Amino acid sequence: MAARSFLFGGSVMLTNKRVHSSSAADPSFVPRSSAFQGMLSFEDQGNGSGGQFWQNEDNGDDEYDEYFHQPEKKRRLTGDQVRFLEKSFESDNKLEPERKIQLAKELGLQPRQVAIWFQNRRARWKNKQLEKDYDDLQESYNKLKANYEDLVKEKEKLKSEVEELSDKMMLQEKGTSDSSSTKSLSQPKPCQHVVEEDVSKNTNTGYGQNGNFTEKINELNNVVYNSLVERVDSSYVFEQEQSDGSLDEENTLSKMLMPNVDGYTQKIEMDRNSVYLGLPGDDQAFGFWSY
DNA sequence: TTGTGTTTTATTGCCTCC
DNA sequence: GGAGGCAATAAAACACAA
Numbered sequence: 213m214a215a216r217s218f219l220f221g222g223s224v225m226l227t228n229k230r231v232h233s234s235s236a237a238d239p240s241f242v243p244r245s246s247a248f249q250g251m252l253s254f255e256d257q258g259n260g261s262g263g264q265f266w267q268n269e270d271n272g273d274d275e276y277d278e279y280f281h282q283p284e285k286k287r288r289l290t291g292d293q294v295r296f297l298e299k300s301f302e303s304d305n306k307l308e309p310e311r312k313i314q315l316a317k318e319l320g321l322q323p324r325q326v327a328i329w330f331q332n333r334r335a336r337w338k339n340k341q342l343e344k345d346y347d348d349l350q351e352s353y354n355k356l357k358a359n360y361e362d363l364v365k366e367k368e369k370l371k372s373e374v375e376e377l378s379d380k381m382m383l384q385e386k387g388t389s390d391s392s393s394t395k396s397l398s399q400p401k402p403c404q405h406v407v408e409e410d411v412s413k414n415t416n417t418g419y420g421q422n423g424n425f426t427e428k429i430n431e432l433n434n435v436v437y438n439s440l441v442e443r444v445d446s447s448y449v450f451e452q453e454q455s456d457g458s459l460d461e462e463n464t465l466s467k468m469l470m471p472n473v474d475g476y477t478q479k480i481e482m483d484r485n486s487v488y489l490g491l492p493g494d495d496q497a498f499g500f501w502s503y
Numbered sequence: 504t505t506g507t508g509t510t511t512t513a514t515t516g517c518c519t520c521c
Numbered sequence: 522g523g524a525g526g527c528a529a530t531a532a533a534a535c536a537c538a539a
Binding site for chain 2: 329336
């Protein structure tokens with residue numbers, strides 16, 4: 213069966229199932245013989261140019277048939293019609309059959325056009341609503357994000373305050389209870405002691421018989437030692453031991469934490485057999501001497 | 504004037520409800 | 522099974538910059 217074509221409101225409509233529903237149940241459906249009876253369009257009332265009528269292909273009339281197959285231009289509703297529909301939509305976005313008929317009559321449109329307009333309008337409204345929801349979500353996300361960033365900043369600030377205070381406290385502690393440890397730095401020189409001891413030991417090794425090599429080692433040990441003493445004197449904090457300058461049981465001479473040396477917290481370990489100045493993750497950073 | 508993007512009107516197919 | 526709603530889409534109308 214050929215698709216039926218209806219012309220109404222200046223538009224062509226090719227339909228299938230909708231035709232049946234319109235023609236059979238839509239109270240606005242008017243038989244052809246009465247097509248023009250009382251159907252004065254909104255445009256005809258001075259708001260536009262389009263005439264309004266319907267046509268049914270089933271009549272077999274060639275003249276009409278020819279008309280159907282000339283696709284009519286789609287026409288937009290006039291400003292007044294749209295405003296009227298908008299007002300109606302504002303009051304209720306659902307369209308009851310009675311209201312549909314009434315609106316169609318008032319606007320000189322086919323009820324189906326009114327229904328379609330409402331359907332499209334609902335779709336637009338839904339899209340707008342989605343956009344609005346999205347914007348709202350975006351806004352609250354941005355607020356939360358800003359809040360979070362403020363908290364992180366505040367946390368960092370508090371953290372550095374805590375670090376500063378602990379440094380002060382440790383220095384204070386050092387000043388009051390560590391007079392003996394400053395002695396240990398200035399007098400017995402534990403590192404030097406070990407270095408000297410080690411050097412004297414090493415003179416008995418095979419390498420020690422090489423005068424130039426031993427001299428070089430001594431020189432390097434002195435450089436390392438002086439560098440350490442310099443750093444200890446200027447800023448860093450002892451990790452807690454060696455107050456009397458003696459060696460512990462594992463032969464560790466000293467363990468010192470040096471905050472913020474070149475951006476690292478440097479750990480310096482020295483024992484009887486080695487002098488190691490290392491950076492985290494770099495075992496060979498400053499050199500490693502084994503005897 | 505024309506090309507292009509947006510809006511509006513209308514169609515189609517699917518789904519749900521009664 | 523018919524009526525109507527909705528999502529996706531087509532296509533005409535419109536807006537606007539180049």
